[in-house]
Amino acid sequence: MAITRPAGTAAGLVAAVRARGGMPVLLPGLSLRTVEDTRVAATLLDHALTADVVVFTSPAAVAHARQLRSLATTAVACAVGAGTAKALARAGITNVRFPDREDSEGLLAMDVMSQLGHARVALVGAAGGRGIVRAALRDRSAQFEEVHVYRRGPARLDARHRAAAGAFTPRDRVLLSSAEALANLQRGLAGAPWQALLGATWIVSSERLAAMARDAGIAIVHVASAAQGQALLDVAAHVPD
Incomplete structure (x- = not known):
């Protein structure tokens, strides 16, 4: 499950993903x-x-x-x-x-x-x-x-991030709550890694963000009730593989 929160701010969400039996993958879309x-x-x-x-x-x-x-x-x-x-x-x-x-x-x-x-x-x-x-x-x-x-600003995405993104499939989830993060990931993971992410299942925090995700080429998009990690994870848990 990809977490796109700003670099250094995702510890709580990482723990929550692990508590639910998931495997968190950090793909930060922003740096603060x-x-x-x-x-x-x-x-x-x-x-x-x-x-x-x-x-x-x-x-x-x-x-x-x-x-x-x-x-x-x-x-x-x-x-x-x-x-x-x-x-x-x-x-x-x-x-x-x-x-x-x-x-x-x-x-x-x-x-x-x-x-x-x-x-x-x-x-x-x-x-x-x-x-x-x-x-x-x-x-x-x-x-x-x-x-x-x-x-x-954009987070620094290196070869490890590109490799992790490139392994994503429709069964994998991406959690997103920022339009800036979406744009930065699209630029920073351009090529095969981004193409792999396009095929993943995205959980986003608003209808506005869902529309932007679809415009970016993402086919599978589900909308949570809020940007909080719990709301995103609740939707991710109920989306069928």
């Missing part, structure tokens, strides 16, 4: 790096944490922000999903709001996000991505700011 100027990022984060509402876009955003400074804040803290909320709880922020639908659209549909008025809103994450939350907050709030606490 610290921002180049941590001093500037820390200063911007200090200011962001004094906002009325602070939105953390991922567990990685929380982890990298914690490396810059304490996350103590009196702001209303929002997270894109339960995983990010748990990361914030570990950082000492326990009263976190997050949506049932764990994606950008779900976050923006929450009452606190749709009734901003003239509140000051800060978004903590990385540059790039879909940009839906960023664009919506700019439209909804007269006082919007953004802090990049980490950077996303």
Whole structure:
């Protein structure tokens, strides 16, 4: 079972796959790096944490922000999903709001996000991505700011990754929760390894991602209810070989 989570972040999902009797194969679609100027990022984060509402876009955003400074804040803290909320709880922020639908659209549909008025809103994450939350907050709030606490980029895929991918068959599963990861894997595993992965069974985290996977040439695609590992694994377990 291929795990495409960012390099260095898949330990929990690896353990969960093994607990279910599967054999995890790491094919990271992304690497996460610290921002180049941590001093500037820390200063911007200090200011962001004094906002009325602070939105953390991922567990990685929380982890990298914690490396810059304490996350103590009196702001209303929002997270894109339960995983990010748990990361914030570990950082000492326990009263976190997050949506049932764990994606950008779900976050923006929450009452606190749709009734901003003239509140000051800060978004903590990385540059790039879909940009839906960023664009919506700019439209909804007269006082919007953004802090990049980490950077996303392609993971380094070597001969071992190519060999592992090249051995995949329709009986093997690929777990995917990122459009960027999909694009990076397609480039990084170009040739026979990617052709083998195209024939595998893919479990993705949204209908949007399913459409992108099919556009990339993937024939067997199943959609999970969320991006969390448990949701992806539940679908993978019930897909017939």
